[in-house]
Amino acid sequence: MNDEMRIDENTPVLEETTNEAAVTQTAPVEETAAPVAEEAEAVTEEVAELIAEEVVEPVAEEATVEVSEPVAEAVAEKPEEEMTMEELMQKYDHPVRMGQIIKGKVIQLDDKEAIIALIGAGNDGKLALDEVSFDDSAKLTDLMSIGDEVEAKIIRRPIENDSFYILSVKEVQREASKDELLAVLGKDETIPARVKEAVKGGLVAFYKGHRIFIPASHVDVNSVRDLKQFVGQEIDINVIEAEERRGSTRIVGSRKKHMLKEKQALEGKTWEELEVDQVHEGRVERLTDFGAFISINGVDGLLHISEITHGKIPKPSSVLKVGDMVQVKIIGIDKENKKLSLSMKALQEDPWKNISEKYPNESIVLGKVVRFTDFGAFIELEPGVDGLAHISQLSHARVEKPSDVLTIGDIIKVMVLDSNEKDKKVSLSVKAVE
Known part of the structure; x- marks a missing residue:
């Protein structure tokens, strides 16, 4: 007990000793220590008990902290899935x-x-x-x-x-997805976006809560007239622009970018494989007054109006429509300049074949008046086979011009005067059946 008291009282005693030593620096150590020991022994039992109480209480508190800290750390380190609801x-x-x-x-x-x-x-x-x-x-x-x-x-x-x-939950996803969008900005990576509406100038799509505008020029490789066809669809797009505006991010996407890249890769492979006289199935992509553009494995070829059918047609749209799948034959190819000529009628039977057997001389047949010239009228016997009724064969009376006695579109009886398969000519007479 006395030892503990001496230890606990060391600090104040040493402080006094230190102060005293500062005043009398030349005093011997033994002379200084003697009064300190005597002063320590003179402490009363009452004071010792009081000091003991003050010392024990902090020690007890310190011991409690040392025990609780590891426990708290263990709770903090425990995975959330293993914690109780209280924890x-x-x-x-x-x-x-x-x-x-x-x-x-x-x-x-x-x-x-x-x-x-x-x-x-x-x-x-x-x-x-x-x-x-x-x-x-x-x-x-x-x-x-x-x-x-x-x-x-x-x-x-x-x-x-x-x-x-x-x-x-959407707002949590929105925050996380913003980083996803910025991570693919300007890269070849695509994200899936669902088209919500077609607006003036393009489409509005959403990706995890973020609005993405897709300009009409970036919707497809080719021009799209009806943007509403994409509403409700999920499409893959590239992020080509992202700009912060008043706390929100303006995002612009492109469907065309990755489609164009895929198309170019497919085109390169297709050009290596295409040859004259090959027959392919193609999709009608565009129609013009002079023909139709048919896509064959990513390569567009021209199907001229004269190669659609053996018969005469006013315009390609009278026979074809965009989206049709048709069989075509390659009749010309220029790989260096990337030009491809196609034909549908090359796959159809030549109507002039065995023409003399189908339309023997002096036979009476029905025909349709299709066009006039100064020297007569052309009468269609079947698609691809037009016969000429010379102006002198239109009537027993004198005829100044064919339109005086016939009308385009009329169905009339005519006599076959001569049919020639080699020259692809048929001579007809209207007056022979009057």
């Missing part, structure tokens, strides 16, 4: 603020709404379907179950008539 509440027990991302568990659920027991909040949260999914047709019961853990952002605090925090 989670303790970990997240701090004031809840607007915009905070908070965790909780689903305790009540239907198709449109879920109630979430929030960790570290005094009230539960409410989560609506339209704050979970970007798909309007989805059901909340298909997206989550009772007991599921949820991470959501607080977008409204409890109010007088509603004790729930209003939550949003």
Whole structure:
């Protein structure tokens, strides 16, 4: 006990000794130590007990801290999935603020709404379907179950008539997806975006809550007249622009960019494989007055109006429409200048074949008046076979011009005077059947 008292009293005693030594620096050490020892022994038992109480209490407190700190660290280091609800509440027990991302568990659920027991909040949260999914047709019961853990952002605090925090999973996704969009900016990587509407000048699509504008010139490789056909579709796009504006990000996308790259790669391979006389199935991409452009494995070839059918047609659109799949034969190819000539009629039977057997001389047949010349009228016997009725064979009376006695489109009887397969000519007479 006396030893403990001496140790505990060392500090004040030494301080006095030090001070005294400072005044009398030449005093011997032994002379200084003797009065210190005598003063220590003179301390009363009452004072010793008082000092002992003051020393024991801090030591006890210090011992308590040394035991509790490792326990606290063990709780902090424990994975959240292994924590009890009480431990989670303790970990997240701090004031809840607007915009905070908070965790909780689903305790009540239907198709449109879920109630979430929030960790570290005094009230539960409410989560609506339209704050979970970007798909309007989805059901909340298909997206989550009772007991599921949820991470959501607080977008409204409890109010007088509603004790729930209003939550949003979409807003959490929106924050994370912004980084995803910026990560692919200007790169060849694509993201899937769902087209919501067609507006003036392009399409409006969304990716995880972010609005993306796709200019009409970036919707397809070729010009698109009806943008509404893309509404509701999920399309792959490249992010070509991203600009911060008043707290939001303006994003511009392109469907054309990756389509053009794929088309160029496919074209290169196709040009290596194409040869004259090959037959391919192609898609009608565009129509003009002089023909149709047919796509064959990414390569566009020209199907001239004269190669669509053996018969005469006013314009390609009278026989074909965009999107049609047709069989065509390659009749000309220029790989150096990337030109391809196609024909549909080359795959059709030549109507002039065995013409003399189909239309023997002096036979009476029906024909359609299709056009006039100064020297007569051409009468179509079948698509691709037109016969000439000379002006002298139009009537027994004198005829100044064919239109005096015939009308374009009339179906009339004529006699075959002569048919020539080699020269592809048929001579007809109208007056022979009058």
